[in-house]
Amino acid sequence: MMLVELTASEAGALPVVGLRDHLRLGTGFSTADDAAENAALVGFLRAAIATIEARTGKVLLARKFRLRLEEWRDPAGQPLPLAPVSSVERVEIADAAGAVTALDPARYRLVPDMQRPVLEPVGVFLPAVPLGGFAAITFQAGFGPEWPQVPADLAQAVLMLAARYHEDRTFEAAQGAMPFGVSALIERWRSVRVLGGRGNSRGRV
Known part of the structure; x- marks a missing residue:
C-alpha cells in the first residue's frame, strides 16, 4: 500500500493569528521581522498538524x-x-x-x-x-478547507503542540513523545489504522 498526499493546505488556512495569540506574541520591529516570525509559526503549525493527523488518522484541513x-x-x-x-x-x-x-x-x-x-x-x-x-x-x-471547520479539541491540540515546538526546539515529540494535554485532547479521535493486505471481512484490521 502507498498513500500519497497530492495537495497541501494553503498557508492562509492555518491559524497563524491564533497561534500568535496563544503564545502572546506582539508584533516585530519591522515588517521583515513579522514575516520571518510568521513563516516560523507556519512551520510549527504544519509539523503539529502532521503529528496529530498521524496519531489519529484524521485529516484536519481538506x-x-x-x-x-x-x-x-x-x-x-x-x-x-x-x-x-x-x-x-x-x-x-x-x-x-x-x-x-x-x-x-x-x-x-x-x-x-x-x-x-x-x-x-x-x-x-x-x-x-x-x-x-x-x-x-x-x-x-478533511473536515473542511477552513480552520474553523476543524473540531475544537483537535484545533486546540494543534495550537498546544505548535506552541511546544516554538518554545522548545529540541522537544522530544520528534522522537514520538506527546505532551499529556495534547494526548488527552486527541484520544477520542484515535483509531486503529487500516493498512494493506487481504482481510476476510470488512471489520478486520
Whole structure:
C-alpha cells in the first residue's frame, strides 16, 4: 500500500493569528521581522498538524490523496486509511504492463464514516486487480478547507503542540513523545489504522 498526499493546505488556512495569540506574541520591529516570525509559526503549525493527523488518522484541513493497492483488502469493500472522506474522485485499475483504466463511477460508492470510510462496489465485488497491476483511489479527505471547520479539541491540540515546538526546539515529540494535554485532547479521535493486505471481512484490521 502507498498513500500519497497530492495537495497541501494553503498557508492562509492555518491559524497563524491564533497561534500568535496563544503564545502572546506582539508584533516585530519591522515588517521583515513579522514575516520571518510568521513563516516560523507556519512551520510549527504544519509539523503539529502532521503529528496529530498521524496519531489519529484524521485529516484536519481538506486535501487530496491517492491510495495505491496491489490488491483489495476486501473486494466487498475497501477501507480507506484516512477520515473523514468527503468524496472519491476516481478509481483506476492498472495491469502489469501499466495500462490504466478508469472505473465507471456507477460501479462504486463511498460509505462515509468518521472512523472507517469504505469504498464499496455497486454490486457484489470491486473489479479484480490484475496480477502485477494495482488499483489507485483518488479521494478528498478533511473536515473542511477552513480552520474553523476543524473540531475544537483537535484545533486546540494543534495550537498546544505548535506552541511546544516554538518554545522548545529540541522537544522530544520528534522522537514520538506527546505532551499529556495534547494526548488527552486527541484520544477520542484515535483509531486503529487500516493498512494493506487481504482481510476476510470488512471489520478486520
